[in-house]
Amino acid sequence: DTAVSQTPKYLVTQMGNDKSIKCEQNLGHDTMYWYKQDSKKFLKIMFSYNNKELIINETVPNRFSPKSPDKAHLNLHINSLELGDSAVYFCASSPQARLAGYTFGSGTRLTVV
Amino acid sequence: AQSVSQHNHHVILSEAASLELGCNYSYGGTVNLFWYVQYPGQHLQLLLKYFSGDPLVKGIKGFEAEFIKSKFSFNLRKPSVQWSDTAEYFCAVRGNNNDMRFGAGTRLTVKP
Numbered sequence: 001d002t003a004v005s006q007t008p009k010y011l012v013t014q015m016g017n018d019k020s021i022k023c024e025q026n027l028g029h030d031t032m033y034w035y036k037q038d039s040k041k042f043l044k045i046m047f048s049y050n051n052k053e054l055i056i057n058e059t060v061p062n063r064f065s066p067k068s069p070d071k072a073h074l075n076l077h078i079n080s081l082e083l084g085d086s087a088v089y090f091c092a093s094s095p096q097a098r099l100a101g102y103t104f105g106s107g108t109r110l111t112v113v
Numbered sequence: 114a115q116s117v118s119q120h121n122h123h124v125i126l127s128e129a130a131s132l133e134l135g136c137n138y139s140y141g142g143t144v145n146l147f148w149y150v151q152y153p154g155q156h157l158q159l160l161l162k163y164f165s166g167d168p169l170v171k172g173i174k175g176f177e178a179e180f181i182k183s184k185f186s187f188n189l190r191k192p193s194v195q196w197s198d199t200a201e202y203f204c205a206v207r208g209n210n211n212d213m214r215f216g217a218g219t220r221l222t223v224k225p
Contacts, residue, residue: 043215101147101159
């Protein structure tokens with residue numbers, strides 16, 4: 001019954017590897033997001049997808065590529081992982097209406113060693 | 114571009130003390146305002162939100178926030194904090210372009 005689910009919850013990997021984080025929402029929301037939370041708890045938006053179209057692409061390295069096969073899924077693929085990619089990545093979704101807040105997933109803690 | 118400032122990085126209170134966390138935003142248009150809470154090791158949860166109407170908004174767990182348009186502020190308050198309120202608190206702004214920007218967060222530590 002989880003509204004926004006992310007997998008995996010923890011991911012430990014070596015530098016240079018390629019990894020993916022999956023996100024699915026069952027709320028029927030139109031828009032999905034990826035946020036990165038660093039060690040100081042700062043939340044930075046990375047990507048936003050509205051009905052399978054990218055509408056925000058903040059200045060993140062092109063090693064990060066979001067993929068949305070349908071509006072219920074937004075996956076994040078990361079190539080050539082670096083130490084600085086270590087963070088907690090949160091997926092979120094929202095309806096179109098601006099009044100609505102975001103519903104967040106439980107986060108994926110990525111550790112690059 | 115919209116931005117959000119949270120003045121307090123870390124607040125330490127004793128149980129039963131009153132809480133006020135500051136939040137100021139910068140945006141030229143109509144905004145929606147939010148406060149989220151992140152308990153240790155957990156994801157963000159919505160505490161309360163403001164869109165229009167009564168500037169005093171009541172949320173869950175006894176929290177409230179007041180929107181003061183002239184000051185571009187949306188401060189979070191609670192009359193009496195509990196140990197279980199220990200968490201990170203984020204103010205957020207959502208503008209016309211539909212994306213949400215978060216402040217840097219305020220860590221609240223409540224001592225039993």
